[in-house]
Amino acid sequence: MSILLALAAALAPVATAPAAADFDNGAQTLSPDHETCWIPFEFTPGNQIRFVMALEGNPVSAILDTGVSYSVLAKRYAEAQHLRVRGDAKADVIGGSVPVGWIPTRMLAIGGLRREGGRLVVADLPAAATGSATAVDLLVGRDLTAGYALDIDYAGRRFRFLRSGRTPFAGTSSPLSIAPERLVYVSSVVLSGAELRPMVVDTGDGSAITLSKAGWNTAQMSSRATTTTVSFGLAGPVVSEVAIVPQLVVGKTIAKNVEVRVEPSGGFSDKIGVAGRIGSGFLQNYRVLLDPTAGQMLLSPGPGADKPPLRSTSGLLLGIARDRLKVLHVMRGGPAAAAGWRDGDLICRVDGQAITPAYATSPLARWTAGAPGRIVALTLCDGTQRRLTLANFY
Missing domain, CATH: 2.40.70.10 (Acid Proteases)
Structure with missing residues (x-):
């Protein structure tokens, strides 16, 4: 996971569906072998749980999001599948409110959990909601998860659904x-x-x-x-x-x-x-139930529980846009602010190394939280050369 983007991202849409009292959650069941049905996941650059599940028998990318009241399907996906979106309402989210609709569904499957019938909220899910250039198809929210115990093994990058009341680890x-x-x-x-x-x-x-x-x-x-x-x-x-x-x-x-x-x-x-x-x-510093x-909520410390948090020493919060880094925010009082950096600046090289699609998980991405005193050579995409001296500032 990119240290740079983990520092940058706090991406938490929290939505309330229209006509909540009448919203159809369908019929949910756990398979007999649900305890062995671990769902592997990866971290998005925005520090979220991204995994693959099935919608109407087709694989879709999803984020596990207990801060969402009703699971949300990307409008882009609904349009690509020629699904008729019904309703016209608003949902409260970080940054304001957004228009939402809904679609009926026949079958959802996540590990040992199955849902027949029910609905999904439909809204725009921009790539920025994961901190990367890749958008997801679905946010899996409270309507699908709250009836069960949700066992999240962050260190093992896997999670599963258990029957409520089950306690699989001490914490x-x-x-x-x-x-x-x-x-x-x-x-x-x-x-x-x-x-x-x-x-x-x-x-x-x-x-x-x-x-x-x-x-x-x-x-x-x-x-x-x-x-x-x-x-x-x-x-x-x-x-x-x-x-x-x-x-x-x-x-x-x-x-x-x-x-x-x-x-x-x-x-x-x-x-x-x-x-x-x-x-x-x-x-993510714990195993969580x-x-x-x-x-x-049960918390069992993981290997990173006592480690101090990463702090930016550059004062730049960045996003990845294919072959370049875009300055999303210049932190107050940091080295970048003192050096005159601005939101929207584009970086194409760091210490002479080109930005590639693999940047987010590469050692190169660690420079934004590097050792104080280090001087980083940055090449903007217009060819301008800049040097930034890293420092502690908060």
């Missing part, structure tokens, strides 16, 4: 439920002695912890050094503050040196009435 427990109005997974956190709730448990959010401005103020953390970052939801980008806090508690789990993003006042968390989100940037029916 520390946190409360977990489904919010009655927003219909997403919710828990709580404690920061600087302040309990903040409800917190959406959002596997589709690539960041670690995101808080509303009010939640951050409640925890009295305003003296912490911060910079700025950018998040991308279905309705576009949102600039927020970011800081590293020394300790954060989730249930009985004590996490050290956690990256926290702080939304502006009136931001998405305020709009939907939550304190913030617990994203995959935090969850999400079982809202049993009322618990």
